[in-house]
Amino acid sequence: MLHTVREWLCWERMWLPEKVSWSDLEDSEGRVYAKASQLYAALPCALCLLLVRFLFERYLATPLADLWGARDRIRLTAETNPVLEKHFCSQARLLSQVSDLRSLCEKTSWPERKVQVWFKRRRNQERPGLRKRFCEASWRCVFYLFAFVAGVLALYDKPWLYNLKEVWAGFPKQSMLPSQYYYYLLEMGFYLSLLLSLTFDVKRKDFKEQVTHHIATLTLLSFSWISNYIRIGTLVMACHDSADILLEGAKVFNYAKWQRTANTTFVVFTALFTLTRLVIFPFWLIHCTWVYPLEEFAPFFGYYFFNVMLLVLQILHLYWAVLISRMLLKLIFSKLEGDDRSDEEEDDSDSPKERNNKLSHINGSGARGRGANGH
Known part of the structure; x- marks a missing residue:
C-alpha cells in the first residue's frame, strides 16, 4: 500500500506538464x-x-x-474553589447560561456577583x-x-x-x-x-x-x-x-x-x-x-x-x-486600543473598595508603580 501511495505521489503527470519527466530535471550541464x-x-x-x-x-x-515600559498588569488571583475550577476546566470558561450561574451559586453558597468575578479572574490568569x-x-x-x-x-x-x-x-x-x-x-x-x-x-x-x-x-x-x-x-x-x-x-x-x-x-x-x-x-x-x-x-x-x-x-x-x-x-x-484578534483582559474587581486597592497598587511609588503605569 505504501508503495502504491509513493508511486501515486511521484506520478509525473501530477506535478509536471506533459512531455516533461523527472529525468529532465536532473542536474546536468551546469544546471541545478x-x-x-x-x-x-x-x-x-x-x-x-x-x-x-x-x-x-x-x-x-x-x-x-x-x-x-511594556510590563505585565497586576492581576488579582482567583481564590481556590474546586467546584468552580471543575466547571471552568471541564465545561465552560464563560457563564453563558443563567441556569449554570444559579447552579454554581447553590453549590458554592456564593452570590452571583462573586461567581462572575471568580470566572473573570480565572480567565485573566490564563491570558498572556x-x-x-x-x-x-x-x-x-x-x-x-x-x-x-x-x-x-x-x-x-x-x-x-x-x-x-x-x-x-x-x-x-x-x-x-x-x-x-x-x-x-x-x-x-x-x-x-x-x-x-x-x-x-x-x-x-x-x-x-x-x-x-x-x-x-x-x-x-x-x-x-x-x-x-x-x-x-x-x-x-x-x-x-x-x-x-x-x-x-x-x-x-x-x-x-x-x-x-x-x-x-x-x-x-x-x-x-x-x-x-x-x-x-x-x-x-x-x-x-x-x-x-x-x-x-x-x-x-x-x-x-x-x-x-x-x-x-x-x-x-x-x-x-x-x-x-x-x-x-x-x-x-473613536479610539483604537489593542488588537481585535487578541483576547483582552477583563476588569476583575468585585467592589469599589477592591478597585481602589488595586489602583493603589498600580499607582504605587518606585519601579513597580512605573512599570504598571507603563502598561
Missing part, C-alpha cells in the same frame, strides 16, 4: 534543480530559528520591553501578559524585516520581478539559484517554527485561520519547490513579508504605549496590506499563475492545485481585511 529531499532541511532550520527566537526574546526583547505579547511581536517584526531584505536581495536583479511572463520562460527547466534555495529554506523554517510553537504562543481569536494560513503556506512552498515553481514562489513570499513588518511593528509600538507612532504605523500597514494582498497578489501574481502558464503548456493537476492553494490564501486575506477595516474605523471614529 530543486529536489524533494532538500525539504528535510526545513526541520533543523525551524529548530534553529526557535533557538534564535528564545535568545532574542530573552536577551533583547525583554530588556527592550522593560526600557519602554503584555511582556509576552511584546516579545512575540518584536521577534516577528525583526524576522519579517530580515526575510524581506533577503527577498529583495534575491530578486532585485531578476527579470521576472519586472516582467511576470519571465516567470514561465523555459519552465520547468529552470536552474535553481543559491539565493532562491536559502530564501526558501529561511521561509519554510520560519513557518514550520510557528506551527511547532503554537502551544506556547499567544492564542488569538483567529487561531484557526492562522493555522490554516501556516499549513497552506508550507504546502504551497513545498509544492512549488518540488515542481520548480520557485520563481513565482519567491515573488509570493516577498509580497507577504512586506506588510507583515509594519503589522508587527504597530503591535510593538502599541504595547509600548507609543500610541501616535502605533496608529501611524497601522495606517501605513493598512495601505500596504491593501496594495500587496488585495491588489498585487490577486491581480498580478494569481493572474500570472492562472493565465501565463497556459501559453507555455497544457493545464495539469499541479497547475490547478497550486492555484487553488493561492485562492485559499486570498480568502484568508479577505477575512483579515475585514478585521483590519474594523480596526481602522475604530482608529478614525
Whole structure:
C-alpha cells in the first residue's frame, strides 16, 4: 500500500506538464534543480530559528520591553474553589447560561456577583501578559524585516520581478539559484517554527485561520519547490513579508504605549496590506499563475492545485481585511486600543473598595508603580 501511495505521489503527470519527466530535471550541464529531499532541511532550520527566537526574546526583547515600559498588569488571583475550577476546566470558561450561574451559586453558597468575578479572574490568569505579547511581536517584526531584505536581495536583479511572463520562460527547466534555495529554506523554517510553537504562543481569536494560513503556506512552498515553481514562489513570499513588518511593528509600538507612532504605523500597514494582498497578489501574481502558464503548456493537476492553494490564501486575506477595516474605523471614529484578534483582559474587581486597592497598587511609588503605569 505504501508503495502504491509513493508511486501515486511521484506520478509525473501530477506535478509536471506533459512531455516533461523527472529525468529532465536532473542536474546536468551546469544546471541545478530543486529536489524533494532538500525539504528535510526545513526541520533543523525551524529548530534553529526557535533557538534564535528564545535568545532574542530573552536577551533583547525583554530588556527592550522593560526600557519602554511594556510590563505585565497586576492581576488579582482567583481564590481556590474546586467546584468552580471543575466547571471552568471541564465545561465552560464563560457563564453563558443563567441556569449554570444559579447552579454554581447553590453549590458554592456564593452570590452571583462573586461567581462572575471568580470566572473573570480565572480567565485573566490564563491570558498572556503584555511582556509576552511584546516579545512575540518584536521577534516577528525583526524576522519579517530580515526575510524581506533577503527577498529583495534575491530578486532585485531578476527579470521576472519586472516582467511576470519571465516567470514561465523555459519552465520547468529552470536552474535553481543559491539565493532562491536559502530564501526558501529561511521561509519554510520560519513557518514550520510557528506551527511547532503554537502551544506556547499567544492564542488569538483567529487561531484557526492562522493555522490554516501556516499549513497552506508550507504546502504551497513545498509544492512549488518540488515542481520548480520557485520563481513565482519567491515573488509570493516577498509580497507577504512586506506588510507583515509594519503589522508587527504597530503591535510593538502599541504595547509600548507609543500610541501616535502605533496608529501611524497601522495606517501605513493598512495601505500596504491593501496594495500587496488585495491588489498585487490577486491581480498580478494569481493572474500570472492562472493565465501565463497556459501559453507555455497544457493545464495539469499541479497547475490547478497550486492555484487553488493561492485562492485559499486570498480568502484568508479577505477575512483579515475585514478585521483590519474594523480596526481602522475604530482608529478614525473613536479610539483604537489593542488588537481585535487578541483576547483582552477583563476588569476583575468585585467592589469599589477592591478597585481602589488595586489602583493603589498600580499607582504605587518606585519601579513597580512605573512599570504598571507603563502598561
